[in-house]
Amino acid sequence: MQKNVNVLLKLFIEYLQVEKNYSQYTVEHYKLDIANFSLFMSEQAIPALEQVTYVDVRIYLTKLYERKLARKSVARKISSLRSFYKFLLREKLVKENPFSLVSIPKAEKRLPDFFYEEEMAELFKACDDSSSLGQRNKALIELLYGTGIRVSECCQIKLKDVDMAVSTVLVHGKGHKERYVPFGSFAHDALSIYIQDGRHKLQSGRAPHDNLFVNFRGGPLTARGVREILNTLIEKSALTGKIHPHMLRHSFATHLLSNGADMRTVQELLGHAFLSSTQVYTHVTNEYLRKTYMSHHPRA
Structure with a gap:
């Protein structure tokens, strides 16, 4: 059998x-x-x-x-x-599908965790860019938050994928799909310092490779390594609670929509195949707006 x-x-x-x-x-x-x-x-x-x-x-x-x-x-x-x-x-290898009549249980409706803009500011403050590792950490956080790319996609980025002249990065997504994603001035500045200084020092005397992000030994940074970096930054910051890498992706989408970006654009930037995957963030932004209103309106 x-x-x-x-x-x-x-x-x-x-x-x-x-x-x-x-x-x-x-x-x-x-x-x-x-x-x-x-x-x-x-x-x-x-x-x-x-x-x-x-x-x-x-x-x-x-x-x-x-x-x-x-x-x-x-x-x-x-x-x-x-x-x-x-x-x-x-392929005519079986005569019937015994799973065809089974109803798939509906998943729990759980809104994505994300950082408020003020919390993101605290996370950036925790990045000490006076050291090589600090420069890498700041560039990493700026790129993840500035593009909304997945951590797995971030770890695959090569130096040649980053076009500093037009501030875009070529991302190799799920299903071998590629997309160009723009990044802003903060990510541009952090990446420039890291590539020219921090990365060069971390790679000094090590086996050369073209991965954008490197670990403290100079080798390619892994998804597990990214999680450890984020946990360390949380401990250094004034923030409390847990962090997972996808929170930066969720924050990227939530803040774009909260500031007026249209759904289709966010879908393209995130690399979602279906708009329904992006629509979950409308629920997040509604809750975001409600909390903002309750916190700031004098008659709330």
């Missing part, structure tokens, strides 16, 4: 990579979800994918809920398996 699943999974992965052009990150999620279902099949003594029934799917759902997984996680697993079977149906 395991061999049966592995062979069909390999075909499906090739389809995702070649025809759908999905990113490696997305493909890994599909592989994990299908591998987990394969273990369930072994436990239930189901010999082959074509013998999975709707009843089996309901039992699988029950086991997922018993593990107290978030609704979003359950929905992703069901969506992955539904897509897998849809592909198998297309």
Whole structure:
């Protein structure tokens, strides 16, 4: 049975990579979800994918809920398996899709966390640009907040991707999609100092590479490294609470919309394939405006 699943999974992965052009990150999620279902099949003594029934799917759902997984996680697993079977149906490798009648649980409505403009100012104050690492940290924060790019995208940026003459950066996004994103004068100044001074010193005597951001050893900076930098800056600042890298992306979108940017422009800058992904920020900005009103209007 395991061999049966592995062979069909390999075909499906090739389809995702070649025809759908999905990113490696997305493909890994599909592989994990299908591998987990394969273990369930072994436990239930189901010999082959074509013998999975709707009843089996309901039992699988029950086991997922018993593990107290978030609704979003359950929905992703069901969506992955539904897509897998849809592909198998297309290739005439199975006769029916047992996941087609299963309703995907609605995800909890959770608004993205973001920094207020005053909080962003405190975060920038925590960047001491008198040192090489401080120059890197300031350039990193300015670029993340100034462009709204994902941390994974930021870590992939090469020196050649940054055009200082026109203040734009070439971003390699999800699904191998590329987009040019502009950045402002603050990011431009911070990047100039970092590239000409801080990065040069951090790379001195190390194996050369062309990644824009480097760690304290001079090697390429990773997403984990970015998280550690942000946590350190939070501890140095007057801010309290937790921070995650995506908060800077959320802050970028929220502040643009709050200051009058149109939804389509923000969608393009964020690299969202669908406008619905960007529309979540309208709820954030409404709450932002409400809090601002309650804090500042004399009759609130």
